[in-house]
Amino acid sequence: MYEHDVIVVGAGGAGLRAAIAANEAGADVAMVSKLHPVRSHTGAAEGGINAALQEGDDWELHAYDTMKGSDYLGDAPAVETLAQDAPEETINLEHWGMPFSREDDGRVSQRPFGGLSYPRTTYAGAETGHHLLHTMYEQVVKRGIQVYDEWYVMDLATTDESDPNDRECHGVVAYDVQSGNIEGFKANQGVVLATGGPGQAFDHTTNAVSCTGDGHAMAYRAGAPIEDMEFIQFHPTSLPSTGVLISEGVRGEGGILYNNEGERFMFEHGYANNSGELASRDVVARAELTEVNEGRGVEDEYVHLDMRHLGEERIMDRLENILHLAEDFEGVDGLVEPMPVKPGQHYAMGGIEVDENGQTCVNGLYAAGECACVSVHGGNRLGGNALPELIVFGKRAGRHAAGEDLGDPEIRTGYGDDVEDETETELPVAPGEAGLDTSGGVAADGGVTADAEGILERTVETARERVDRLMDKDDGVQHAEIRAKLQKAMTDYVNVFRTEEGVKKALEIIRECRQEYQDVYVDDPSKTFNTDLQQTIETRNLIDVAETIALGALVRNEFRGAHWRQENQIRDDENWLKHTLISWDEGEPSIFYRPVILEGENKTYEPKERSY
Amino acid sequence: MSTQQAEPESQEAPEDPEMKGAESPAAEEQKGGGMVDKHAEKRAELEGETVHIKVFRYDPEIEGKQEPRFDDFHVPFEKGMTVLDAVMYARDEYDSSLTFRHSCRQAVCGSDAFFVNGKQRLGCKTQISELEQPVRIEPLPHQEVVKDLVVDMDHFYDQMHTVEPYFQDEDTPDTDALEEQRQSPENREKIKMSSRCIWCGACMSSCNIAAGDNEYLGPAAINKAYKFAMDDREGEEIKEHRLRILEQEHGVWRCQTQFSCTEVCPKDIPLTEHIQELKREAVKKNLKFW
Ligand SMILES: Cc1cc2nc3c(=O)[nH]c(=O)nc-3n(C[C@H](O)[C@H](O)[C@H](O)COP(=O)(O)OP(=O)(O)OC[C@H]3O[C@@H](n4cnc5c(N)ncnc54)[C@H](O)[C@@H]3O)c2cc1C
Ligand code: SF4
Ligand code: FES
Numbered sequence: 059m060y061e062h063d064v065i066v067v068g069a070g071g072a073g074l075r076a077a078i079a080a081n082e083a084g085a086d087v088a089m090v091s092k093l094h095p096v097r098s099h100t101g102a103a104e105g106g107i108n109a110a111l112q113e114g115d116d117w118e119l120h121a122y123d124t125m126k127g128s129d130y131l132g133d134a135p136a137v138e139t140l141a142q143d144a145p146e147e148t149i150n151l152e153h154w155g156m157p158f159s160r161e162d163d164g165r166v167s168q169r170p171f172g173g174l175s176y177p178r179t180t181y182a183g184a185e186t187g188h189h190l191l192h193t194m195y196e197q198v199v200k201r202g203i204q205v206y207d208e209w210y211v212m213d214l215a216t217t218d219e220s221d222p223n224d225r226e227c228h229g230v231v232a233y234d235v236q237s238g239n240i241e242g243f244k245a246n247q248g249v250v251l252a253t254g255g256p257g258q259a260f261d262h263t264t265n266a267v268s269c270t271g272d273g274h275a276m277a278y279r280a281g282a283p284i285e286d287m288e289f290i291q292f293h294p295t296s297l298p299s300t301g302v303l304i305s306e307g308v309r310g311e312g313g314i315l316y317n318n319e320g321e322r323f324m325f326e327h328g329y330a331n332n333s334g335e336l337a338s339r340d341v342v343a344r345a346e347l348t349e350v351n352e353g354r355g356v357e358d359e360y361v362h363l364d365m366r367h368l369g370e371e372r373i374m375d376r377l378e379n380i381l382h383l384a385e386d387f388e389g390v391d392g393l394v395e396p397m398p399v400k401p402g403q404h405y406a407m408g409g410i411e412v413d414e415n416g417q418t419c420v421n422g423l424y425a426a427g428e429c430a431c432v433s434v435h436g437g438n439r440l441g442g443n444a445l446p447e448l449i450v451f452g453k454r455a456g457r458h459a460a461g462e463d464l465g466d467p468e469i470r471t472g473y474g475d476d477v478e479d480e481t482e483t484e485l486p487v488a489p490g491e492a493g494l495d496t497s498g499g500v501a502a503d504g505g506v507t508a509d510a511e512g513i514l515e516r517t518v519e520t521a522r523e524r525v526d527r528l529m530d531k532d533d534g535v536q537h538a539e540i541r542a543k544l545q546k547a548m549t550d551y552v553n554v555f556r557t558e559e560g561v562k563k564a565l566e567i568i569r570e571c572r573q574e575y576q577d578v579y580v581d582d583p584s585k586t587f588n589t590d591l592q593q594t595i596e597t598r599n600l601i602d603v604a605e606t607i608a609l610g611a612l613v614r615n616e617f618r619g620a621h622w623r624q625e626n627q628i629r630d631d632e633n634w635l636k637h638t639l640i641s642w643d644e645g646e647p648s649i650f651y652r653p654v655i656l657e658g659e660n661k662t663y664e665p666k667e668r669s670y
Numbered sequence: 671m672s673t674q675q676a677e678p679e680s681q682e683a684p685e686d687p688e689m690k691g692a693e694s695p696a697a698e699e700q701k702g703g704g705m706v707d708k709h710a711e712k713r714a715e716l717e718g719e720t721v722h723i724k725v726f727r728y729d730p731e732i733e734g735k736q737e738p739r740f741d742d743f744h745v746p747f748e749k750g751m752t753v754l755d756a757v758m759y760a761r762d763e764y765d766s767s768l769t770f771r772h773s774c775r776q777a778v779c780g781s782d783a784f785f786v787n788g789k790q791r792l793g794c795k796t797q798i799s800e801l802e803q804p805v806r807i808e809p810l811p812h813q814e815v816v817k818d819l820v821v822d823m824d825h826f827y828d829q830m831h832t833v834e835p836y837f838q839d840e841d842t843p844d845t846d847a848l849e850e851q852r853q854s855p856e857n858r859e860k861i862k863m864s865s866r867c868i869w870c871g872a873c874m875s876s877c878n879i880a881a882g883d884n885e886y887l888g889p890a891a892i893n894k895a896y897k898f899a900m901d902d903r904e905g906e907e908i909k910e911h912r913l914r915i916l917e918q919e920h921g922v923w924r925c926q927t928q929f930s931c932t933e934v935c936p937k938d939i940p941l942t943e944h945i946q947e948l949k950r951e952a953v954k955k956n957l958k959f960w
Contacts, residue, residue, distance in 0.1 A: 584817070
């Protein structure tokens with residue numbers, strides 16, 4: 059058994075920042091990550107970090123833009139904390155040597171971005187995430203923080219009081235990918251989950267293969283509610299074969315979208331008569347899919363993004379990177395042919411419910427980064443707002459876990475007297491309808507009231523038994539089959555367009571996957587670097603996460619931010635200024651709602667009419 | 671953990687009939703102007719066909735896999751298919767024990783550097799239509815093989831850590847006052863290429879010197895040090911300290927400018943040039959000459 063004060067799970071932007079903060083607060087902190095830190099998905103971010111740094115800009119403007127962008131589903135205390143702390147945190151990165159792009163006077167550059175009233179996106183070329191990740195990893199090396207890399211965290215060691223608010227998290231169970239050994243990691247003060255997004259729930263995503271929602275699923279099974287999962291951002295221009303992102307910059311420079319009839323459909327079919335290709339992400343994504351659905355897509359799948367008319371010189375000057383991406387990942391030369399693009403899953407606005415200090419309702423359990431939902435993005439994330447979230451809330455979670463007093467949070471977590479119960483709401487389908495088997499290493503289930511060490515030992519035992527079971531079984535279904543089925547169902551039915559019928563169909567398939575998973579087995583008998591085993595465990599997590607996305611999408615019968623519902627295409631503030639919360643309750647998901655906090659420090663953010 | 675050497679010569683499994691008539695590794699493709707049209711033609715040719723890949727297999731634990739061998743897979747070709755797509759298909763459809771690292775699929779995580787047709791390349795960044803068939807996919811040479819295409823990266827990480835890869839400032843301005851360290855756009859431009867490294871290890875694997883001298887810092891670590899040493903935000907004193915690290919017996923002077931690192935780097939970092947520049951800096955500073 060390993061023992062530390064604070065255990066950080068995941069070593070992307072949020073995890074690294076949390077570990078550094080905990081270390082600075084005096085804690086003995088260790089990071090446990092299934093990938094070496096520099097392989098984390100934060101490295102893929104291109105655009106930049108929003109922070110009000112210049113004169114003429116201020117945090118209140120940033121907060122206002124973010125609340126508006128969130129379609130009034132962001133919680134003001136979190137949004138304001140983000141806007142207030144982002145400048146200092148961004149400058150801090152500069153002090154750590156991050157190579158930001160520079161102005162002639164030597165100051166960091168900032169550029170305009172969608173939905174921002176001021177050019178406040180701070181960037182390092184088109185590789186901001188790469189530099190952010192490496193700069194923070196360097197600081198981890200400098201501080202000598204212990205990193206267990208290529209250790210896969212399977213579960214949390216949590217007590218099992220019936221009310222999750224009374225539970226306590228004492229550590230994690232992980233297995234060493236290289237040797238197959240399963241060990242307990244005891245956290246004397248706290249566990250911070252920073253495991254990134256769940257993009258692999260969809261078969262077409264800009265996210266890395268490692269983005270399997272492990273943190274979401276572990277927290278969920280330990281009793282922490284999962285919040286607003288129906289809000290999934292789809293980016294309109296990703297390459298069809300891989301999902302690799304083609305930056306919004308192409309359209310910004312004048313790139314044009316065409317259907318298979320050569321029509322400039324954004325105008326010709328009236329999707330956005332004013333801004334055309336430059337309409338907001340969700341509008342363009344919906345337009346593209348409408349074209350495909352109405353038979354005007356290329357090869358019934360995608361549309362064309364053409365930049366040839368910009369001329370070689372301009373392309374090489376401003377979009378060189380795009381040429382490489384199209385060539386390397388799609389085999390297409392953007393100078394001589396249009397690039398194929400279609401919408402791809404890009405970001406999860408929702409996640410593990412936390413307060414401003416990163417804490418969940420389970421004592422000692424924290425979450426930060428894309429896996430968490432402190433609710434800064436609400437229904438729709440503005441470009442450039444995820445990276446500041448990592449550093450601002452990663453730091454707060456690290457400090458709080460290390461025992462620093464950050465003051466009382468305004469955001470509440472867990473089931474409490476401020477929530478609206480599911481019994482008051484009519485649900486189109488019972489949340490726990492089909493076979494939800496709870497076996498298979500659910501730490502929170504079953505008589506654990508021993509001391510911390512006992513709990514950890516028992517969780518390790520359960521994990522070992524689970525792995526033995528998977529390895530000993532000789533035939534059955536392979537995870538790849540279930541995963542593919544799940545991803546297809548999500549893409550077919552819980553995509554940009556959603557109907558009640560479709561989402562129900564998705565839920566049915568998800569539950570079929572859950573059934574089939576009972577029969578899953580691992581074919582590779584080796585203990586050494588068994589990716590078959592790892593992906594099998596990840597697939598179970600994806601099933602849990604996909605179910606929360608689909609359930610959220612089913613119950614929220616309105617159109618807000620990225621969540622479009624055919625039956626109700628207006629934003630329904632009267633009924634829906636509230637967060638969807640799903641918690642794992644004795645083996646079944648249960649749903650409740652918590653009102654949005656629109657009152658900020660100095661003002662209340664009044665919801666305004668959306669206009670395109 | 672295994673100590674199997676991934677030297678390409680020693681991997682040939684002679685009893686594998688498929689291997690006997692195997693052609694020598696494909697000629698290395700030159701990136702450049704004429705490439706695109708040739709690919710379009712090749713792609714068209716491949717449409718509806720399968721691609722033949724030969725993948726190196728080894729597992730220290732499993733009897734029957736302890737002896738390294740190549741497995742043949744025939745994967746249906748799809749437009750845009752990369753080497754990584756092909757091995758993923760082979761794993762998901764034919765043999766779930768086929769093991770390799772990968773994550774981002776977009777050339778930023780640096781985890782899928784393989785030895786493909788005799789050259790270090792990122793699997794995700796290499797179009798299958800660019801390659802001669804059968805496509806031979808092996809682990810990075812000169813690194814210990816853990817299993818199949820997975821190599822032990824510890825030595826690579828250790829070398830990276832040896833150069834003190836973190837910013838060391840002398841007097842950082844006040845963070846509360848939001849004051850930055852100023853850096854000219856020119857100086858930022860100077861370190862730009864060196865800052866693109868994704869730690870894939872391709873350069874180290876291609877370097878003959880590193881293969882013969884385990885203590886040689888190697889191109890990636892030296893490039894990492896270059897990034898800091900050339901950054902004007904660090905002061906003169908620390909720059910000298912950095913040059914001393916690079917000047918040691920197994921540092922920059924070991925490089926014999928063979929350019930193999932520069933040739934394979936998927937991020938086009940001019941590694942050899944950076945190493946030469948550091949040698950010149952060291953001479954200027956009158957540091958010890960080995
Ligand atoms: C292509 C792309 C471009 C983007 N561009 C921008 C941008 O310009 N600006 C912006 O603000 N945002 C951008 N975003 C969003 C932003 O980059 C991500 O939301 C953010 O980087 C997520 O960081 P993270 O630290 O939460 O997770 P990640 O960086 O994904 O890290 C997750 C970590 O958790 C570890 N992990 C996961 N599961 C386990 C487990 N079971 N056991 C152990 N370890 C585990 C992984 O190894 C990894 O270290 C972009 C996203 C994408 C996909
Ligand atoms: S310098 Fe290039 S080849 Fe070497 S590790 Fe970095 S990216 Fe890879
Ligand atoms: S998979 Fe990340 S570099 Fe290839």
